[in-house]
Structures are given as structure tokens and as C-alpha cells.
Amino acid sequence: MRESETPEPRPYHHGDLRRALVEAACRLLEKEGAQSLSLRAVAREAGVSPAAPYHHFKDKSELLDAVAHEGWEKLDLAFQAARDAQISPPDRVRELGVAYVRFASQHPDLYRVMYDCSRDKADMPAHVHENEESAYRRVREVLISAGADPTDEISLELATIACWCAAHGLAEMTSFKQFEPLKDALGGEEAFLRGVLAHVGVFAKGL
Amino acid sequence: MRESETPEPRPYHHGDLRRALVEAACRLLEKEGAQSLSLRAVAREAGVSPAAPYHHFKDKSELLDAVAHEGWEKLDLAFQAARDAQISPPDRVRELGVAYVRFASQHPDLYRVMYDCSRDKADMPAHVHENEESAYRRVREVLISAGADPTDEISLELATIACWCAAHGLAEMTSFKQFEPLKDALGGEEAFLRGVLAHVGVFAKGL
DNA sequence: TTTCTTATTTAAACAACGCTAAGATAGCGC
DNA sequence: GCGCTATCTTAGCGTTGTTTAAATAAGAAA
Numbered sequence: 001m002r003e004s005e006t007p008e009p010r011p012y013h014h015g016d017l018r019r020a021l022v023e024a025a026c027r028l029l030e031k032e033g034a035q036s037l038s039l040r041a042v043a044r045e046a047g048v049s050p051a052a053p054y055h056h057f058k059d060k061s062e063l064l065d066a067v068a069h070e071g072w073e074k075l076d077l078a079f080q081a082a083r084d085a086q087i088s089p090p091d092r093v094r095e096l097g098v099a100y101v102r103f104a105s106q107h108p109d110l111y112r113v114m115y116d117c118s119r120d121k122a123d124m125p126a127h128v129h130e131n132e133e134s135a136y137r138r139v140r141e142v143l144i145s146a147g148a149d150p151t152d153e154i155s156l157e158l159a160t161i162a163c164w165c166a167a168h169g170l171a172e173m174t175s176f177k178q179f180e181p182l183k184d185a186l187g188g189e190e191a192f193l194r195g196v197l198a199h200v201g202v203f204a205k206g207l
Numbered sequence: 208m209r210e211s212e213t214p215e216p217r218p219y220h221h222g223d224l225r226r227a228l229v230e231a232a233c234r235l236l237e238k239e240g241a242q243s244l245s246l247r248a249v250a251r252e253a254g255v256s257p258a259a260p261y262h263h264f265k266d267k268s269e270l271l272d273a274v275a276h277e278g279w280e281k282l283d284l285a286f287q288a289a290r291d292a293q294i295s296p297p298d299r300v301r302e303l304g305v306a307y308v309r310f311a312s313q314h315p316d317l318y319r320v321m322y323d324c325s326r327d328k329a330d331m332p333a334h335v336h337e338n339e340e341s342a343y344r345r346v347r348e349v350l351i352s353a354g355a356d357p358t359d360e361i362s363l364e365l366a367t368i369a370c371w372c373a374a375h376g377l378a379e380m381t382s383f384k385q386f387e388p389l390k391d392a393l394g395g396e397e398a399f400l401r402g403v404l405a406h407v408g409v410f411a412k413g414l
Numbered sequence: 415t416t417t418c419t420t421a422t423t424t425a426a427a428c429a430a431c432g433c434t435a436a437g438a439t440a441g442c443g444c
Numbered sequence: 445g446c447g448c449t450a451t452c453t454t455a456g457c458g459t460t461g462t463t464t465a466a467a468t469a470a471g472a473a474a
Contacts, residue, residue, distance in 0.1 A: 014422080038460060049424050051462080056422095060461065115379075122382050129385060154402075157389055161380070162373065162406035169376030172322075173368070175329050178336060182364055195361075199369035200407055221451080245431060256453050258433080263451095267432065 018056040020046045022066045026110070029067070034109040039063065061120070068117040071110045072127040078103040079135060089146040093139060097167045097197045098190070100135075104171035105189065111171060128164075139163050166200040225263040225273075227253045232274045233317070241316040246270065268327070275324040278317045279334040285310040286342060296353040300346060304374045304404045305397070307342075311378035312396065318378060335371075346370050373407040 014020065024045035028037055039060045040050045057063040082095035104111040118125050129136045140160045144150045148159060170193065173179075183192045221227065231252035235244055246267045247257045264270040289302035311318040325332050336343045347367045351357045355366060377400065380386075390399040 017422085039462090040460065050460090051425080051464095052423055054462075118383075119379065122384050124380075124383050124385050154389065154392060155406075158402045159406040161377075161386070161389075162403050165376030165380055165403065166369065166373045166407060167376070168380065169372030169374070170368075172326065172379075173331075173372055173375065176325075176331050177329050178331050179368070182361065182368075185361060195365045196369050196372065199362075199366040200373060224451085246433090247431065257431090258435095258454085259452055261433075 014048065014052075017046065017048065017052060018066075021053055021056060021063060022070060025063060025067045026070060029109045029113065030107075034112050037109075037113075061117075064113055065117050067110070068114040068125065069127070071107070071114040072125050074107070074110075075100070075103050075114075076127065076135075083138065089142045093142045093146065093163070094194065094197050096135065096139060096142075097163065097170075097200075098193050100167045101171045101174060101193050101197075102190070105174050108175060115168070115172075136160060136164070162200070166197065170196055221255065221259075224253065224255065224259065228260055228263060228270060229273045229277055232270060233277060236274070236316045236320065237314075241319050244316075244320075268324075271320055272324050274317070275321040275332065276334075278314070278321040279332050281314070281317075282307070282310050282321075283334065283342075290345070296349045300349045300353065300370070301401065301404050303342065303346060303349075304370065304377075304407075305400050307374045308378045308381060308400050308404075309397070312381050315382060322375070322379075343367060343371070369407070373404065377403055 021042055025037065025042045028041060028045055032041075039053055042063065043050050043053055046052075053063060057066070078099050079096060082092060082099045085092065085095060087095065114125070124136070128134055131137075140156060143156060143159055143163075148156055150156070174189065174193065179192065183189050186192050186195055228249055232244065232249045235248060235252055239248075246260055249270065250257050250260055253259075260270060264273070285306050286303060289299060289306045292299065292302060294302065321332070331343075335341055338344075347363060350363060350366055350370075355363055357363070381396065381400065386399065390396050393399050393402055
């Protein structure tokens, strides 16, 4: 807030502690895992006292909300390649699914935080669901261009939800070590993801 | 503590504290939620000191493992109706899916513990995957009797995994309040579940 | 400048947590 | 009786999330 125009004249004691805390939390998440992500550890990583975060976040869960928000933005970046690819609509649905699961596979602890926040509030994240550019809307549109009946609102929504469920389920299960042999047989995790999604109706045929 | 000499002859100090702790944990899970399920609270609920559980479980996660085990057994009971129903194989796959998600919807905190245990060990629960009676095998068999090629081992396994992913994803997302209007439009959560699963290829057509 | 006001941070403390170590107690075999 | 072992308790350690009060620094007003 209120960042001034010189290189580093910190307008307040720390500068932008809120931002620093979120970044420290992300750093710890990659380094130590979700298990050991305590508010005190975040404050320690940012070089401030344990009580400092409370001037920028109501409580720990609000810090995690901010981390999750950062996560959904990173996921959006991971989507870009699939979004811009010049491929058929059904293929694009599947590539969105692959990008989603691959992101979760590469940042498991961040994904866990992202999803736990949603679950605790019994809410889909705003990024995913609400605005016009959201992945939810995008899947919906691709389903239509792949042949779904645009007037059957209910069926369309059910199909979109089925997409998300399959992607989320796969995202959380892909690390199970029971699947290692199958991944090897298919030549890697990427092929495994594509293989599973190919068996989910909405991903396979566009409806 | 130490209720007076009741009919039952307690062979040790408490009788079967291990069992009592698991039951106390399940009770707390229904009453207070997963958030407030601490080891100390479980001990309190069971009427013993905070250190007592450590003679029956190595640490907290081992207690949760036992609770999760209990959970998978309860889920197996919830499966029975769908298993024994006299319906076509594709219908049975879907009914298994509905039973799975409905269980998670009715016992959200227990389901969370069940799944967190699996994720922390990067392992499918043994009940689900290993033995001959497992739901995993059962889905597999039903897929075959519904027309899947029994010789294509890889495709069969991918389809079975797709089933689990969709069911798990729906299990975790069904409580999102964004879906309330849709549930109302369809006449209840049960219809909503069936509607979503109908859009997942493996549930809809058996392959 | 000096003073006042407010935003930010710290230090100190509280209750609760997971867990460990030491000792007390109860059941069992001898 | 004796010892032995499993079980449970009391006490304590280090950590956590959170609150309170005091210190400090920045901006505005005099």
C-alpha cells in the first residue's frame, strides 16, 4: 500500500508487509510443505514478530485465503497455453483438464491450500466460477462449440460440473503410488493424465 | 473417571481404551467437526488423561488412521444396497457412485479424515484397492460386464481410475453452495448427483 | 520546528496443542 | 507373598494461534 516512487524508501516500518507475508508463505509452502506452514513460521520467514501479521490479516485463515488467491492466479497462467492453442474444441477441453491436473501435481501443497480454503467456505473460488474469463465459463463455452445443446442450461451446467469434479479428483489422486506402474507403462505422468481424462465423458467427447 | 464396578469385568484399567478412543473420536467428529478434533479432546471425551492414548497409538496420525479405517467400513455398508440391487451393470456402476458421494455428503468430516489419511501416505486405502471384494475391483468387473474389453488391461484400469476421480471430486464439491439453485431445480441433492455422474463417460455408458 | 494522531510493529502473555518422561497402579504368572 | 509388564496419570517441554499493552515511526497540523 502507498508505495512511494523512490527505489526503497520504506514509507512505513516495513514497506509492504502484507505482500511480503504472502510471498514468505508461498516460499515456505514450496520449501517445507503445507504441514509446517504456521503463522509464526511465516512471520519468522518475513523477519517480523509473531503478532505483526495480525495488522494485515484477521487471522491465519485470511492469510491462507491470500495465498490461495495467489495460487489461482498462477493456475490461470498455467492455463494460457491450452487456452491459446489452435486445436479443436474437444481437444481444448482435455488440454485444460491436463493443465489443471499438472499444475496440482507440480504444486501439491499450494493446491492443497487453494482447495482447503474453498472447502472451508463451501465455495468455489471466485476466480474459477464468477467472472466472464473464468475457466468455468470457458469449459462451458467449449462444450457448446463441441456440440452441446446451448439451450439446455441444466445439462450444460451438469456437464461443466462433471468436468471440474473429474479434474479435481484426478488432481488429488494422481500422486497415489499405486498408479506408478501404470504411469510407467504409459510412458510418464502426462500420458497417464490424458489416458484417464479420455475415459471421462465430457473430456472425451465434448458432452 | 473410572465408572464404578459395572456389570462388565474390565480386564485392564479401562477395558478396551483403544476402541473407546476411536469411538470417542468418531463421536467428536460428528459433533464438533474435523477442525476441533484434537488428541486431547478425544482423551477428554473418553474420560482419560491426555497421555493415555499414546499407549495405544504411536501418535495422532495413527489414531486418525484407525478412525479412517472405521470410516471405510461404514462406507462399505453404504455400498451394500447398490451392490445387491437387481439392476443392469451400467446402472450399478452409477448407483455405486451415488452411494459413494452420498456417504461423503452425509459424513463430510469423517470423509475428510478418511481421505486426508490416504493423501498423507500417497496411498489408496487398502479397503478400496486391494482385496477381491474391494469397490475398485467391483467397478472393474461391472465395467467388463457392461461391455469393456477385458483383455485391454490398461484401458480398463484407466476407466476404473476415472470412476474414482469423478466420484471423489464430486464428493468434495457437492457441498459448494453455488450448486444449491441447480439442486433445487432438479428436485434435491440425489437427483443432482445422478445428473452429474450421468455426464461422466464411465458412469454413463460403462466405458 | 513541535505536537498530535494514527498506522505499524514488538514484547509479553494466555490457553491449547502434540508429545515425552517419570512415577503410580493394576493385573498376571511365579 | 514376589516380580513383571502393561496401563494410566501427573508434570512438563516446546510450539501454535491469538490478544493485550506498550513502543515506534510516519504524516498532518500547529
